[in-house]
Every structure is written in C-alpha cells, then in structure tokens.
Amino acid sequence: MSVFAFSFFLLVSSLSNVACRPTGNNNNNNEQSTNNENTDNDGGQTNPEKSTGDKKQVKLTGIPAMRDPASSNRPAEDDVVQIKGVVVTSQMFTVSATTGLQGFFVSDPGFPAKYGGMMVVVEKEFSEKLEIGDVINIEGVYKEYFGNSQIDAQSTLGGLVSKTGTNKKADIKATLITPADIPGTPA
Secondary structure (H helix, E strand, O other): OOHHHHHHHHHHHHHHHHHEEEOOOOOEOOEOOOOOOOOOOOOOOOOOOOOOOOOOOOEEOOHHHHHOOOOOOOOOOOOEEEEEEEEEOOOOEEEEOOOOEEEEEEEOOOOOOOOOEEEEEEOOOOOOOOOOOEEEEEEEEEEEEOOEEEEEOOHHHOOEEEEEEEEOHHHEEEOOOOHHHOOOOOO
C-alpha cells in the first residue's frame, strides 16, 4: 500500500467515524440495539450462551466499547465479538488488492459520537449485497491495524454478516467537520 493510499485510508477511517451518523434510536421489535438494559453505557456485554467451538467465547458488544481505549468492556485483540443493529455507512471498497480483502464502514445508531463507527473486513467472495443504510448484525474477530479498530468478519474464519431486513438510509445525516474534529490533525 502506498503512503498516499495509507494516508487516505486513515483519513477515510477518521471521517467515517465522525461524518456519517444515523440519527435517532434503533430500538424497535425487529432490531436489537447494542444499547440495552443488559449493557453498560458503551455497549459491552458477554454472551454466555454462545460458543463458537474452538474459538473463544463470543462477546456481545457495541462499537464504542471496541473503539474507546478507556472502555472497561474493550475486547482484547483476537476476541470473537458480535454487534447487532449497526448501520452500513459506506460502499464496499478494496482493503487489499494483494489478498482480495474488501471492507465497509458501519455506525452504531445508539452512539453517534466519536467512537460510534468501525471498519468491517470481509473476503473477496463476500456475497451479501449491502447498501448504505442497511441495518446488519456482525460476528467476527476484533483486530487493531495501525491504530484502527476493525472486525474481521471473513466467513472463512467463522465471521458472519447478516442483514436484518431494514434500511435506515433516510436517517443518515451528514455532519460538517473541521480539521480540529479529526484526532491527531495539527491545528
């Protein structure tokens, strides 16, 4: 990956977590928000009933719990995590031309703040047709690459991405940001 491409990736990663936010709450009978009474304020929760065989126990969590370094519910790298009711906020893009990995960004509608968005990585053969605004559930492995939190949801590694059948594109509102809003940007 060239320096320009990597810099662009970091910029897009930062912007996607600030600029595209679903508005409103995601609590209806057909969708489970990561913000419920069984979780703390950053969406972390262990799901004791779910086991993935040889994998570690699945941790039902929220994007803020994974992204916020101060979260008491932040999973360890390589933990198997599950998030529910997140909204697709980008089109599919190439993560690595060499390996054929693809990616997209999601946002947690219950936490439209600094730690509310995350990248999801899937394999080239990923067949689910995702549109911006689709509400999805994700299970995969929590990873950190170059300071960016992401979920590796490749099906070949046991990952799963599934649509809930709803689309919240009309609820996504752009937010004007300035360089001061992007962490690490010189003033």
